[in-house]
Amino acid sequence: MASYILNTEEQQKNMLAALGMDSIADLFADIPEPVRLSRDLDLPPALSEMELTTYMRELAGKNANLDDYTCFLGAGAYDHFIPSAVGNLIARQEFYTAYTPYQPEISQGTLQAVFEFQSMICELTGMDIANASMYDGATALAEAVSMACQQTKRNEVLVANTVNPESREVIKTYAKFKGITVKEIGYTNGSLDMSSLAAECSDQTAAVIVQNPNFFGIIEDVGMAAELAHKQKALLIASVDPISLALLKSPGELNADIVVGDGQCLGNPISFGGPGLGFMATSKKLMRKLPGRIVGETTDHQGKRAFVLTLQTREQHIRRDKATSNICSNQALNALAASIYMTMLGKQGLKEVATLCLNKAHYLHDQLLQSGKFKPLFTAPFFKEFVVTSAVDTATLNNQLLAERIIGGYAIEQLYPELPNGWLLAVTEKRSRAEIDNLVKKAVSNCD
Numbered sequence: 001m002a003s004y005i006l007n008t009e010e011q012q013k014n015m016l017a018a019l020g021m022d023s024i025a026d027l028f029a030d031i032p033e034p035v036r037l038s039r040d041l042d043l044p045p046a047l048s049e050m051e052l053t054t055y056m057r058e059l060a061g062k063n064a065n066l067d068d069y070t071c072f073l074g075a076g077a078y079d080h081f082i083p084s085a086v087g088n089l090i091a092r093q094e095f096y097t098a099y100t101p102y103q104p105e106i107s108q109g110t111l112q113a114v115f116e117f118q119s120m121i122c123e124l125t126g127m128d129i130a131n132a133s134m135y136d137g138a139t140a141l142a143e144a145v146s147m148a149c150q151q152t153k154r155n156e157v158l159v160a161n162t163v164n165p166e167s168r169e170v171i172k173t174y175a176k177f178k179g180i181t182v183k184e185i186g187y188t189n190g191s192l193d194m195s196s197l198a199a200e201c202s203d204q205t206a207a208v209i210v211q212n213p214n215f216f217g218i219i220e221d222v223g224m225a226a227e228l229a230h231k232q233k234a235l236l237i238a239s240v241d242p243i244s245l246a247l248l249k250s251p252g253e254l255n256a257d258i259v260v261g262d263g264q265c266l267g268n269p270i271s272f273g274g275p276g277l278g279f280m281a282t283s284k285k286l287m288r289k290l291p292g293r294i295v296g297e298t299t300d301h302q303g304k305r306a307f308v309l310t311l312q313t314r315e316q317h318i319r320r321d322k323a324t325s326n327i328c329s330n331q332a333l334n335a336l337a338a339s340i341y342m343t344m345l346g347k348q349g350l351k352e353v354a355t356l357c358l359n360k361a362h363y364l365h366d367q368l369l370q371s372g373k374f375k376p377l378f379t380a381p382f383f384k385e386f387v388v389t390s391a392v393d394t395a396t397l398n399n400q401l402l403a404e405r406i407i408g409g410y411a412i413e414q415l416y417p418e419l420p421n422g423w424l425l426a427v428t429e430k431r432s433r434a435e436i437d438n439l440v441k442k443a444v445s446n447c448d
Contacts, residue, residue: 066270068405070435072364074385074426075215075410076137076164077273078265080243080353081430086267086340090333111307114332115295117339124245124342125259126252127281131292133335134327136276137262138167141209141239142174143325144258144280147289148207148235149180156181156204160192160225162214163239165415171209180206190218190378190387198228205234207258212240212248216412216424217361217385218378219248226255242266242279244383246347246354258282267341268334277334287311291325356429357384360436364427367440373447377422385426387412387419392447394423400446406439 007015012024021027028036047055071079089095094109105111114132121130134140145157157175159168161184168184175182185200186193192210201208208229212220226236235257243265245251251259263277264270282290288311296310345353361384368374368388377387390397394411401408409425416422427436 064402064405064407066407069402069407070405070431070439071407072409072425072427072431072439073407074217075424076166076262077270078384078426078428079270079430080265080428082267082269083341083344085344086337089340090337095333095336105306105308108307110332111295111309113336113339114293115297115307116343117335118295120339120342121242121279121281124242124250125240125281126250127256127259128284129287129290129294130279130281131290131294133263133331134260134278134280134292135331136264136274136278137239137260138164138170138278139327140260140262140278140280141167141237142170143291143327144237144260145171145180145207145209146174146178146325147258147282147286147291148237149178151286151289152206152233152235154204154206154234155179156183156202157207157209158183158185158197158200158205159209160185160187160197160211160214160220162187162190162192162216162218162220163209163211164215167211167239190214190216190380191220192225194221194224194228197225201228201232201234203232205229205232207235207237209237209239212238212251213244213383213385216378216387217382217426218380219383222251222254222256223249226257230255241383243350243354243357246350247358248383257286263334263338266338268337275331275334277331277338279335279338291327353429354383357427360384360429360431361386361425361427363433364425364431364436364439367436368443371440371444371447373444374423377419384428385424387422387424389419389421389423390447392421394421397423397443397446401439401442404442406442408439408443 016022016024016026066079118130118132122128134143148157149155157180159171159182172182174180183200185197191214197208208225210220210222210225212222214220222236222238229236236255237258237260238251238256240251240259240261242261242263259281261279263279266277268277280290280292290311293309294311296308298306298308300306342350361382365386365388369376374388374390377389394413398408398411409423412422412424413420
């Protein structure tokens with residue numbers, strides 16, 4: 001496919017004639033004159049293809065990329081290894097060109113891909129039903145809040161302060177225009193304060209929201225939170241790291257009602273922040289409140305395995321006032337990447353990835369503490385992220401490490417001012433022992 005297409009003056013005239021117009025300006029007649037740009041764009045002179053390619057390479061070379069830098073930054077986006085087959089398969093033309101199946105049953109390949117994704121999400125989360133994905137983990141969580149309020153006919157939600165701060169902001173944005181009251185519950189030793197939750201949870205509460213592992217990387221007591229929520233007939237919404245579920249009990253086993261998360265870690269690159277992949281799963285009881293699409297399996301008139309769009313409760317398909325959600329894209333290509341990744345690894349492979357993350361994170365944690373320059377901020381169990389503190393300003397430490405081609409941890413005092421010099425580090429299976437030891441060496445030397 002050509003990367004650049006030029007319409008000749010003759011072709012432009014033909015297109016305008018077909019539209020009954022005399023000039024390109026006529027295309028913009030509905031735009032008021034005062035808001036139109038009355039000059040040419042301030043662009044440099046045109047370059048030849050060779051010159052432009054050289055310029056763009058020089059420009060791109062100014063970016064710090066994960067091929068040249070060692071990354072210990074997490075806080076919601078993670079540098080996991082992606083098998084080359086994932087990129088090769090999703091680059092096939094039939095996947096790149098496929099979009100929303102408005103005549104779904106003739107798009108059997110698209111439907112099967114969605115069905116397999118949903119099935120794997122259900123198996124990971126221990127839930128009955130999963131949809132065809134949301135924009136990202138944050139919007140999936142906000143949609144879960146709306147879903148819980150619709151189900152319970154209540155308009156108050158309690159969200160743990162240990163939930164990713166960006167996700168909490170998205171929840172508040174949704175809540176503002178839906179008349180939902182959002183209350184935050186504090187933390188003790190880095191995890192949800194259960195006594196505060198018990199005190200705040202009432203017959204007005206629609207849902208309790210927890211993240212596991214939470215923003216600090218700590219493993220939350222989801223079962224206890226679910227028990228406290230259910231005592232008040234509220235729902236428990238769990239936001240989870242899907243890779244952690246290879247080791248931890250599934251949210252379904254812990255009595256969660258709605259499970260959401262971001263699937264970026266499942267075969268999707270960080271890509272400067274997007275696109276993401278939100279997944280969402282629930283019980284059969286809440287199935288008809290679930291936003292998005294659900295693909296089901298059946299047989300055709302010849303008795304062969306076939307797939308159908310079973311439920312589609314978004315505004316594209318039903319009356320807008322009856323829609324459960326206005327999200328109109330299911331991130332199908334990203335969901336396909338996640339499906340291929342999970343299929344290639346299988347149960348054992350995913351468990352090995354989770355185990356490597358766990359062990360390597362604890363190794364880095366122990367090495368930093370043994371140096372005497374860092375102290376733990378919390379002592380609760382963690383998965384692949386943890387928070388330490390030192391006498392050095394975190395921003396200064398990160399800048400010093402960046403000069404050594406190391407992307408350091410997240411400075412959590414930006415969002416938790418009560419935790420000065422808190423350094424949130426993430427360790428995935430990609431990090432080698434040599435890279436971890438190098439981080440410790442450089443970080444310790446910069447603390448002297």
